[in-house]
Amino acid sequence: GLDSQTGDFVDPVDALQKELEDVKKDDSIPDSDRKQLIEELTEAIKTTPPLEHRENIDIVKAHRAEIEQALQ
Structure with missing residues (x-):
């Protein structure tokens, strides 16, 4: 979708994949979570x-x- 701040388009799948990579690298999240x-x-x-x-x-x-x- 469109970024509400910048107006740039971000493909939803690309955004999910980036979030997945971030979660995999984030050691502050408990393992079960x-x-x-x-x-x-x-x-x-x-x-x-x-x-x-x-x-x-x-x-x-x-x-x-x-x-x-x-x-609105």
Whole structure:
């Protein structure tokens, strides 16, 4: 989705994979919690459908303010 701060597009699967890598490296998370997070993120990666209509990303970015206002 679109980053709310920067407006940049981040592919959901890429974001989940980055989070998975971060969780794997984070030693501050207890092992049992880390294992559960890894399982959940792995499942989320498997079940997240591929992005369709990438050509719409630029259109959405161009009209982001109007879209957000309409959703309020």
